[in-house]
Amino acid sequence: MDLSRVRELLESKSYDKVADICDNLMLQVASDGIAYHDDWPYSIHLLAHIYVHDINSARFLWKSIPSSVKESQPEVTAVWKIGQRLWLRDYAEVHEAIRGYEWSQDLQGLVAAFSELYTKKMFQLLLSAYSTISIQDTASFLGMNEDDATNYVLQHGWTVDPASQMFTVKKQPIVTEQKLDPSKLQRLTEYVFHLEH
Incomplete structure (x- = not known):
């Protein structure tokens, strides 16, 4: 499975494109009949959907992740904590979910970019409310x-x-x-x- 395009997007900080690329790769791999469960970058894929404010797709992806992956990859669960807080509109706790985990090198840039974007969104919400x-x-x-x-x-x-x-x-x-x-x-x-x- 070739994840080089995902890596390129992460390195170039083109975070808004990562979710679509992951979706397309997942479909391609599935159509080829290749098992991808254990080495699929679920945490990146999940956070990429959250980054583009597609919480519904993130939720469906979370439900499709095998429980063995959820149990063996704590970072996936940590990403979903962010998604849960957004889903429940527990806005202040989103920041706690972000700060509550020691993110891997692969996710640090995406997490930081999401955090900055989310802070700006919350500021705009305060302005309007x-x-x-x-x-x-x-x-x-x-x-x-x-x-x-x-x-x-x-x-x-x-x-x-x-x-x-x-x-x-x-x-x-x-x-x-x-x-x-x-x-x-x-x-x-x-x-x-x-x-x-």
Whole structure:
């Protein structure tokens, strides 16, 4: 079984493509009648689905993994803990699942990239859901200690009230793209021309 393409994608940090490549390889190997259970990179495959926010596919993959693999490869179970927390919408615990395992060399880059992506997603969620939020809750959602969370949100323009230990969320300006309608431009041009003459 040739996993060189998966390795290339991991090395080039093209993590968003890994799940599809693994899916296609798994189908190809299965159609060739080759057994792949023991040496298949389940942890990479599972985390790649989680990385692209395809928790349903990750769940189905988890269910298809033989129990012997789940028992003999603790990293696979550790990856699924992340998936479980996402499935249950236990957002703060996702960070604990990430930090709760000593990841192999193969997975360190993918885990770090997912963690960063997830932190950004949680920050966007806080932006849309709150006008004020406690330092403690912010730190929990972002998976950071209170000092790091404070520095992170202050860099994004939030303000902090030290007395109440609350942040005031700075909403991002909503950018709306206006499309230029050629007929309106033509009418405006004619109107300005008429005013000038």
